[in-house]
Amino acid sequence: MADAAANLLAGGLVAFPTETVYGLGANACNADAVARIYSVKGRPADHPLIVHIASMDGLGDWADDVPGYAISLARDFWPGPMTLVVKRSGLAGDFVTGGQDTVGVRVPNHPVALGLLEAFAKAGGKGVAAPSANRFGSVSPTTAVAVHEELGDYLDADDLILDGGPSAVGVESTIIDCTSDVPQILRPGGITAEMIEQSTGLKPLDSEQESNSPEIRVSGSLEKHYAPAAKVFLDVTPIAGQGFIAASRRVTPTGVTRLAAPKNLDEFARDLYSALRKADELGLAEVVVEQPQGDGLAIAIRDRLERASKGR
């Protein structure tokens, strides 16, 4: 952890596990290091990054005018799969926020991520900017091997990939805009609208509703994103030669390659990205996914699948 933290402080990149997906980290105060994230990912420079911190005590370093409801959310759900978008402080440079006057902040819930962030803070670091550790537009990695497959060709010899096993949640954090009087969900995830309402007493606006801040750019909200090379079809009957992802109660038709058979929603989210990756590994041209119904994590899963089905 100390070595990895020192690497970040020296301007290197460190990919690390979180409970959602693996992130590609750089010192959030070092413009050159952050610029390398963009080139390694092939990501447009105006897409903002999430700053990861070791505990909510660090929120004040990065944010100004944090509303009371955002403090409730931080208390209730950090460390956890939730990113708060707040007014930025002077510490949050344009090179992290994509030039916006807000910044996304998250305390991840994974022992390796927290160990890294604590070691980084102890060595004088303020925060680690990290997007998901995939090339722009493709499926987020949920294992260290997947990070290596995505980015190995683009990383330097001094960069590190920390292996913390498979991510337990499997889909990216819920992003909540906390810059107006009511929270607004910009990207659905493991922290659901019901949980937000319970914590804050406020009914959050959802991502489909008219945005309070139309200028906000959420790259994960681009229509085409989270997509494997295979073409993804939703809620149709799979035919021979295709891959298939569906709840375990569904049978696999003859000649179809079953890629995942989750027993519940948690397993569906956890296994989804590795199953999409497996389709590409096996060279399948087409994958059929039967989407889970209902609320909670199912909303996040359908959000990602909608975009995956639009292709790259």
Ligand code: TXA
């Ligand atoms: O679970 C996660 O959030 C993972 C792990 C590594 O923490 N990170 C992640 O980062 O998914 P990324 O960059 O792949 O997606 C973060 C999303 C982007 O779509 C970005 O546009 C949005 O967060 N975002 C970051 N800062 C923002 C801001 N100030 N305003 C609006 N959206 C923001």
Ligand code: MG
């Ligand atoms: Mg991403």
